[in-house]
Amino acid sequence: MSFDRRRFLQGLAGAATAGLLPGCTKQPFEAAEPAFHYEPGQPIPWMNWAGNQHCYPAHRIAPTGETELVERLKRAKGCVRAVGASHSFTALVPTDDTLIATDLMAGLVGYDDQSIQAELWAGTRLHDTGRLLEAIGQALPNMPDVDRFALGGALANSAHATGVRFGSMSSQLLGLTLATPSGELLQCSDTENPDIFQAARTSLGALGIVTRVRLQNVESFRLTEVNQIEYTEDVLDDLPRRLEAHRHFEFLPLPNSDLSVTVSTDLARPDDREQGADDPDALIKLRRLYESISWLPGANLVYDWLLKLNMAEGASTVRTGRSYTVLAHPRLVRFREMEYILPQEVGPACLREILQTIRDRGIPACFPLEYRAVASDDIWLSMFQGRPSVAIAVHQFGDLDHRAYFEQIEPIFWKYQGRPHWGKLHTLDSNRLKNLYSAHWQDFQDVRESLDPGNKMLNPYLRHLFGVV
Ligand SMILES: Cc1cc2nc3c(=O)[nH]c(=O)nc-3n(C[C@H](O)[C@H](O)[C@H](O)COP(=O)(O)OP(=O)(O)OC[C@H]3O[C@@H](n4cnc5c(N)ncnc54)[C@H](O)[C@@H]3O)c2cc1C
CATH class of the missing domain: 3.40.462.10 (FAD-linked oxidases, C-terminal domain)
Incomplete structure (x- = not known):
């Protein structure tokens, strides 16, 4: 009916x-989280789309290219986090040290008509991705129902849409370039650094900062x-x-x-x-x-x-x-x-x-x-x-x-x-999560520790998720 x-x-x-x-x-309501405040002269607060997460990063950086990003990553002190479009409900992004926005690293890097593949900067928003791909006759096979996300943020969280024949956005990923916490630029795919690629396909931003992504698309x-x-x-x-x-x-x-x-x-x-x-x-x-x-x-x-x-x-x-x-x-x-x-x-x-x-x-x-x-x-x-x-x-x-x-x-x-969902509210900690991901939880942690032995990319929430004290 x-x-x-x-x-x-x-x-x-x-x-x-x-x-x-x-x-x-x-209905009467009690604010679920304390409101944040801003004092002139103090760090400008960051907050997410939903308004339930905020922080006061001492340094906010928006690199315009990989060389600048790698330099800043290498020199950054304290906890470094990447931010895409701030649409996660969970506290994946907050840091009071260094917050790196990828907004200025956006656009099409290159493409191949024959294989219907394209490389884009990770800061590209989904709505721009659609438009840029349309111009070269390509399209994402599927897309979440909100097109504000950045590619880097969507892939880090394994953002998904609906359709039994379609995987999450991370499953469309063929390769990526990762700026590691120590300031290296790594090419990752099934054939180059394959273990890092497996971990980076859904990374929660814990391995470094993804600068470019190569996607398997379909004809528009x-x-x-x-x-x-x-x-x-x-x-x-x-x-x-x-x-x-x-x-x-x-x-x-x-x-x-x-x-x-x-x-x-x-x-x-x-x-x-x-x-x-x-x-x-x-x-x-x-x-x-x-x-x-x-x-x-x-x-x-x-x-x-x-x-x-x-x-x-x-x-x-x-x-x-x-x-x-x-x-x-x-x-x-x-x-x-x-x-x-x-x-x-x-x-x-x-x-x-x-x-x-x-x-x-x-x-x-x-x-x-x-x-x-x-x-x-x-x-x-x-x-x-x-x-x-x-x-x-x-x-x-x-x-x-x-x-x-x-x-x-x-x-x-x-x-x-x-x-x-990594980007949505829940109360699970590392003990519960490792059982839900028993096949590869430790593989991920091994890759993470090898890339970031000093835990530079971990904020308190990620420490809680991964059981790192
Ligand atoms: C209105 C609304 C609708 C939503 N709809 C959906 C939906 O349809 N499907 C779905 O799956 N989720 C959905 N979400 C949840 C979530 O927002 C998404 O999963 C998405 O991942 C967020 O993307 P973002 O660009 O805002 O990332 P952010 O929230 O900014 O960051 C998410 C994670 O990615 C990391 N990150 C960002 N950029 C990079 C980079 N370049 N390199 C490495 N790490 C990086 C961050 O450090 C963080 O850990 C929705 C959220 C909202 C608020």
């Missing part, structure tokens, strides 16, 4: 602003994305077929409701036409509706009923265009996210348990979850290593305290052998 998404969202807006609002309340292509509102159980019943049938398929279950937004994306046909438009305020409207009735007894039942009231048969929004414009979605609402990667076969059971737990415990949540599928790979620290996977994410609005919600959901992920 499908619903008209525009009507649905218009309905939400109407419900939220009309007679259903007598008890409209904003166009996509059409169809969004619908459907019953979550209908989607789960039909999930194996949809994952196989579509080039990309994902869905966003609405907590405290039986509904999901589905997103099916396939190669565009010549007669595909845009239909409707994404509503940039959809999340705000959903929240307004949820909060406006939260005072009612049985609020969740009323909420679910109101959502369903706005459903109708028929197609929903359709977007069509160049691959990198269709795969990307603007994120206008700030949020916090926890995402775990699980073996594909346990995904539906895990999702059902999360949704039921939210209902049973009356967890006040309305931010949609996200369910995506990713192919297996052989990368030492990739969350997808050794198993076809699904990624399930829970989110909370950035001005609400996510902690009580995430604390109740995280143990469910553990039950299903989940590995936390």
Whole structure:
């Protein structure tokens, strides 16, 4: 069964602003992290996109090329960290010593038409990557749904999108140039420094700074994305077929409701036409509706009923265009996210348990979850290593305290052998992580220690993750 998404969202807006609002309340919240401050004359603070991580780097460097980068790396004292687009929710980036931005090392280095490969500077943002590759007839085969990341940051975290036939971004990597903490420039690939390459394909920025990356691309292509509102159980019943049938398929279950937004994306046909438009305020409207009735007894039942009231048969929004414009979605609402990667076969059971737990415990949540599928790979620290996977994410609005919600959901992920996304919130330490990466955890640590015996690239968070005192 499908619903008209525009009507649905218009309905939400109407419900939220009309007679259903007598008890409209904003949920009380306590800031989850202390706000940072700036004092003139002191180091300028850095903070991440979500606003939950910050630091006061004594030195901020943006090298314009490899020679300068290597010199600065060699001379840097204390902890050195690289920053891409600051989109990680976890404390991978913060350092109060030296922060190296790669923004000025961006653009196309070279390409090969025959093999459809291209080399780019690691500071290139994904949206620029799409545009630069389009100009040479190439495209990334798949791309995360946010195109703000830098290539270096996306690869360090094994950033992923959705599609059972596509691995994470790290799996598209053929080779890279690594500036080591001691100031060497190493070429790494399957044939040159192969162990370092294996570790550097998903490195958390712990091995040095990647300056260039060589990617296996595909010929540029166009996509059409169809969004619908459907019953979550209908989607789960039909999930194996949809994952196989579509080039990309994902869905966003609405907590405290039986509904999901589905997103099916396939190669565009010549007669595909845009239909409707994404509503940039959809999340705000959903929240307004949820909060406006939260005072009612049985609020969740009323909420679910109101959502369903706005459903109708028929197609929903359709977007069509160049691959990198269709795969990307603007994120206008700030949020916090926890995402775990699980073996594909346990995904539906895990999702059902999360949704039921939210209902049973009356967890006040309305931010949609996200369910995506990713192919297996052989990368030492990739969350997808050794198993076809699904990624399930829970989110909370950035001005609400996510902690009580995430604390109740995280143990469910553990039950299903989940590995936390490196860039998203979780509470695991080295003891738990090394069991989840038992095949190559030590291989990675060996390479890391050989490149960085002084632990220059480790901030307190990475020490915690790797068990380095
Ligand atoms: C709105 C939003 C949407 C998101 N969507 C997705 C998604 O669809 N899929 C997904 O997988 N993740 C997603 N994430 C999580 C995360 O942001 C990404 O995984 C991505 O890796 C971040 O890239 P970045 O350029 O911002 O890296 P940063 O957060 O700046 O850095 C990430 C890590 O990379 C290291 N690093 C950066 N540049 C280099 C370099 N040149 N050499 C070596 N190390 C480097 C840093 O030191 C750090 O350890 C999302 C986050 C947000 C806020």
